[in-house]
Amino acid sequence: MQIQRRELLKGAVASLTSFIAPRLSFAESSDPLPKRTLGRTGLQAAVLGYGAMQVSDPAIIRHGLDQGINYIDTADCYLGGRNEKVVGKAVKGVRERLVIATKVHIAKESRMRKSVSKSLASLGVKKVDLMQLHGLSSKEQVVRKDIQQTMRQMKQEGKFDFSAVTTHSNQIEVLEAVAEDGFYDAVLVAVNFRSPANLYKAIKQASDAGVGIIAMKTQNGGFEDKAWPELTPHQAALRYVLDQPGIHLAVPGMLSRKMVNENLGAIARKPDLSDILHLENYKTDLLGKACSFCSGCIDQCRFGIGGMDVARIQMYLEGYRDSELAVSKGREVAAKVRLCNDCEGCSVNCSQGIDIKRSAQRILRFLS
Numbered sequence: 001m002q003i004q005r006r007e008l009l010k011g012a013v014a015s016l017t018s019f020i021a022p023r024l025s026f027a028e029s030s031d032p033l034p035k036r037t038l039g040r041t042g043l044q045a046a047v048l049g050y051g052a053m054q055v056s057d058p059a060i061i062r063h064g065l066d067q068g069i070n071y072i073d074t075a076d077c078y079l080g081g082r083n084e085k086v087v088g089k090a091v092k093g094v095r096e097r098l099v100i101a102t103k104v105h106i107a108k109e110s111r112m113r114k115s116v117s118k119s120l121a122s123l124g125v126k127k128v129d130l131m132q133l134h135g136l137s138s139k140e141q142v143v144r145k146d147i148q149q150t151m152r153q154m155k156q157e158g159k160f161d162f163s164a165v166t167t168h169s170n171q172i173e174v175l176e177a178v179a180e181d182g183f184y185d186a187v188l189v190a191v192n193f194r195s196p197a198n199l200y201k202a203i204k205q206a207s208d209a210g211v212g213i214i215a216m217k218t219q220n221g222g223f224e225d226k227a228w229p230e231l232t233p234h235q236a237a238l239r240y241v242l243d244q245p246g247i248h249l250a251v252p253g254m255l256s257r258k259m260v261n262e263n264l265g266a267i268a269r270k271p272d273l274s275d276i277l278h279l280e281n282y283k284t285d286l287l288g289k290a291c292s293f294c295s296g297c298i299d300q301c302r303f304g305i306g307g308m309d310v311a312r313i314q315m316y317l318e319g320y321r322d323s324e325l326a327v328s329k330g331r332e333v334a335a336k337v338r339l340c341n342d343c344e345g346c347s348v349n350c351s352q353g354i355d356i357k358r359s360a361q362r363i364l365r366f367l368s
Helices: 005-019 058-066 083-091 109-123 145-156 171-181 197-208 233-242 257-268 273-286 296-300 308-319 323-332 334-342 356-367
Strands: 035-037 044-046 071-073 099-104 128-136 160-167 186-190 212-216
Touching (some): 058 083, 083 099, 099 109, 145 160, 171 186, 171 197, 186 197, 308 334, 323 334, 323 356
Parallel strands (some): 128 160, 160 186, 186 212
């Protein structure tokens, strides 16, 4: 998408002051990869963590660990159950200096226990640091006492040190509930440079309450900037999120040594005007393609689902360019995608210009 220079500079100037205002300067730190305390957990985590979801080669993860990354995010459901085994190979011999986070879905106690036991076996560890309830989207899920009791018992049995949650939708509600309820110690939240101000406000308030904040989807799905292919806006997008108050670290997905090195390089220098130019261009190029996780579509939808699942599968397919991931996750939410596809007179006006019905049609064709 071609952008007029005048329009680009106008947006850049408007954003510049808030982006490069004095905050933590990674470049001024004596540590090549600075650490922050992850809320009340007390865990010291490097600001750049490793999102291992798509990685099938343990050597790539180990390269990141050798550069100072000490936080790894994985799950039993990633790569069809293979990802934790990949991570297990990568952490062998260095487990003691790492923070490992994996996930479990809300289910019957027996099923949750089976999932946690399988995770520990796949990772080759006696316990993990964070066990995260996966994909929460409501206060009701956060405050469920039966689930909290199951998590408390497994924690007391030494399977993990801290309980946490992850969220992709209704994130403000989830963050507020976690902060108010006080049971969970951390939240993995989808946030990026296009996220609404009220999400950043909720993140700051939860962090002030002692909740550890881990950021995912920080580079908005890895979509290529086809308008200005010589630019690499992903570094600027990562720095933007890490500069926001309340965020302790980010866990971008990294599929190669090149991606690891690019993200490490993003930590090494201060943001400047070129970052703003990159992000303003990237923001425009993403219109109609990438979800900002504002959750506004959910309230607009008469079925209460919005188009976030559709947008997420589109991101896996077109941003990540990972057909295997798009198929596995697409099948999990196929009913919702079909509902969007079949809906007549959609009432949702996506803030990012995504045509939900058209995207749903494209996804269903791919899945079939």
